Amino acid sequence: MTRSGTAAAEHLAFIGGGNMARSLIGGMLARGTDAATISVAEPVEALRAALVRDFGVRAHADAVDAIAGAGTWVFAVKPQVMREVCEGLAPSARAARPLAVSIAAGITAGQLSAWLGGDAAVVRAMPNTPALLGAGVTGLHANAAVDAAGRERAQALLSAAGETVWIEDEALMDAVTAVSGSGPAYVFLLAEAMEEAARAQGLPADAARTLVLQTILGAARMLTGTGETPAELRRRVTSPGGTTQAAIETFEAGGLRGLVAAAIEAATVRGRELSAAND
Numbered sequence: 046m047t048r049s050g051t052a053a054a055e056h057l058a059f060i061g062g063g064n065m066a067r068s069l070i071g072g073m074l075a076r077g078t079d080a081a082t083i084s085v086a087e088p089v090e091a092l093r094a095a096l097v098r099d100f101g102v103r104a105h106a107d108a109v110d111a112i113a114g115a116g117t118w119v120f121a122v123k124p125q126v127m128r129e130v131c132e133g134l135a136p137s138a139r140a141a142r143p144l145a146v147s148i149a150a151g152i153t154a155g156q157l158s159a160w161l162g163g164d165a166a167v168v169r170a171m172p173n174t175p176a177l178l179g180a181g182v183t184g185l186h187a188n189a190a191v192d193a194a195g196r197e198r199a200q201a202l203l204s205a206a207g208e209t210v211w212i213e214d215e216a217l218m219d220a221v222t223a224v225s226g227s228g229p230a231y232v233f234l235l236a237e238a239m240e241e242a243a244r245a246q247g248l249p250a251d252a253a254r255t256l257v258l259q260t261i262l263g264a265a266r267m268l269t270g271t272g273e274t275p276a277e278l279r280r281r282v283t284s285p286g287g288t289t290q291a292a293i294e295t296f297e298a299g300g301l302r303g304l305v306a307a308a309i310e311a312a313t314v315r316g317r318e319l320s321a322a323n324d
């Protein structure tokens with residue numbers, strides 16, 4: 046059986062109101078979603094108050110209150126608590142037959158469906174924090190119980206956060222997590238390292254920050270806006286025998302590509318471990 050969970054489809058419930066839920070809600074509101082259609086379950090009182098204050102959504106301590114009347118439930122809790130949270134909602138899920146969207150790293154659609162009582166329509170989504178600015182990217186995978194309308198609904202939800210990419214082979218969702226889910230942190234680490242290096246060369250801290258941040262922004266805009274490959278854009282910066290060549294040769298000699306591959310492999314493996322640890 047496939048389902049789109051048509052009942053009360055316009056009402057959305059988030060279970061977990063932490064960093065990523067806030068990024069997604071912020072992106073949705075910026076794209077015109079009515080805050081009155083969003084409710085959030087969040088046990089931490091201070092976070093509930095912040096959700097109400099910052100976004101005007103409804104916030105509840107109890108997940109059962111948040112999901113009442115919602116056709117789509119977005120699970121935005123840590124992987125380690127997902128099983129307990131889903132099992133607590135299983136009686137409601139069996140009755141309401143919602144579209145369940147999980148953003149948790151590692152947790153499989155099969156696990157989610159089973160914890161929600163079986164035969165649940167599940168979309169696994171892996172967004173990233175630039176969702177807050179509508180500049181995110183989300184990998185999406187639907188299980189067999191999700192029909193075309195359910196896919197559209199999940200895609201519309203995550204489109205508010207930026208680009209979306211459907212992944213048919215669920216096994217690849219851990220690689221998506223490692224590349225784009227965690228990826229903003231890799232760029233932030235590069236920014237930290239470049240700022241430190243700029244200060245070590247004697248640049249004042251504020252100048253170092255402006256130079257680094259605008260360089261990353263400008264490079265990202267060239268990557269997304271020119272249609273050129275990263276390699277070609279790099280080649281154009283690199284004058285033979287010049288300064289860039291000296292830096293690039295240092296990166297290559299230090300094994301930057303291998304290090305990036307090893308880091309993404311470690312994140313991918315960690316995603317699989319999170320799944321296995323919660324079986």
Ligand SMILES: NC(=O)C1=CN([C@@H]2O[C@H](COP(=O)(O)OP(=O)(O)OC[C@H]3O[C@@H](n4cnc5c(N)ncnc54)[C@H](O)[C@@H]3O)[C@@H](O)[C@H]2O)C=CC1
Pocket residue numbers: 060061062063064065066086087088089092108121122123124126130148149150171172173174226227
């Ligand atoms: N932070 C990121 O960049 C990304 C995170 N994710 C995934 O998003 C999920 C949430 O991550 P974050 O937002 O970073 O974590 P977080 O810790 O900021 O948010 C999780 C929230 O869930 C709440 N919570 C705990 N137990 C709950 C319960 N029983 N019912 C309702 N809420 C409960 C916590 O109080 C917390 O506010 C994780 O599964 C993570 O894998 C996915 C993509 C990117």
Ligand SMILES: O=C(O)[C@@H]1CCC=N1
Pocket residue numbers: 150222226227
């Ligand atoms: O670090 C994590 O586990 C989560 C998933 C992707 C980004 N943050």
